[in-house]
Amino acid sequence: MPVQPITRVLLSSGVILLFGYLGLYIGVIALICRHFGLWTAPLVWALSEFIKTKGELGFPWDLLGCSITPYVHLVQPAALGGIYLISAWLVLVNLLLYHLLFSRRRLAYGAALVAAFAAPLAFSQIHIRPGKPWFKVAIIQPNVSPLDKGDWNSREKIQADLMKLTRKAAASKPDLIVYPETATLVDVTRSTTIGTAIRSLVDSLGIETVTGTPLHDIPRHAWFNGAVLLKPNQDSVRQRYYKIHLV
Known part of the structure; x- marks a missing residue:
């Protein structure tokens, strides 16, 4: 069944509006972080994703945390805070990496970055217990x-x-x-x-x-x-x- 021209126009218009709507969240995040500081970014980002998935215009796709789902040991903390916690962790890691590269306190930020990776890995070792039966x-x-x-x-x-x-x-x-x-x-x-x-x-x-x-x-x-x-x-x-x- 061929797609009618009017349908193509409506679909294209809808996609453009969707991009604009989703882009508003990034703008709001930038404004909040500029006012309150970059260290609020992990919390603000996770909160924006949570809000973005709710209501009639909710769009729970392509959340940041979904990008690392192939890395099983890093996403286990989702058991505590869902995909939003993983998104916040990713923003925190990037924030620490930024300061590691451009700050004079590299040793402190390097240690914090190691701790940020160690936390989910440690939780994974506790959460994924060896010997559990496999489910195929x-x-x-x-x-x-x-x-x-x-x-x-x-x-x-x-x-x-x-x-x-x-x-x-x-x-x-x-x-x-x-x-x-x-x-x-x-x-x-x-x-x-x-x-x-x-x-x-x-x-x-x-x-x-x-x-x-x-x-x-x-x-x-x-x-x-x-x-x-x-x-x-x-x-x-x-x-x-x-x-x-x-x-």
């Missing part, structure tokens, strides 16, 4: 174009590819299989052809599966972008999540 997860990510994903006529092929990848991943004997957001084009908890097929696959593999799916909430007479946990040989779906904040 298989993540399924079909290569589906967003345009095809919205095409109702392509749903059978999409689901066939999804199930094929699932069987392939099951060969490695994972403890859990995870599908992407809106992996199914229909409510998988209802007795539909696709829903029944996926639940039958879960039963045959004997592996719990988390999938994104549209969910119809009958009491509220509304549809939600949700996720459910499908358990083998369990008819009812007891664990489900309704997305409450759209971005």
Whole structure:
């Protein structure tokens, strides 16, 4: 389905407005730090990220702390203060590095920088205890174009590819299989052809599966972008999540 010209204009305009809105936070941070000093930057940055994720205009993407998630031992303090604590730590590290390079008190700032790295590493050694049982997860990510994903006529092929990848991943004997957001084009908890097929696959593999799916909430007479946990040989779906904040 080709994208209409008016849609391109609206999308482009929306992206430009989004950049302007997000840029306001950087401007406010700069003004506050200029008035109260650079040492307030870690706290102000973390607070701005927290505020940025709230409300109707909340945009909880691309937070600074997300940039170091591949470094497992450095992000463990997120257990104490979430991603915002990691963002504050990153700003602090950069602030110390700046003073180390341009200040005469290099020894003091060098020691502080070492301590800043030692703190999360020490917490990691305590938090990640050796000997804990490993939990093996298989993540399924079909290569589906967003345009095809919205095409109702392509749903059978999409689901066939999804199930094929699932069987392939099951060969490695994972403890859990995870599908992407809106992996199914229909409510998988209802007795539909696709829903029944996926639940039958879960039963045959004997592996719990988390999938994104549209969910119809009958009491509220509304549809939600949700996720459910499908358990083998369990008819009812007891664990489900309704997305409450759209971005």
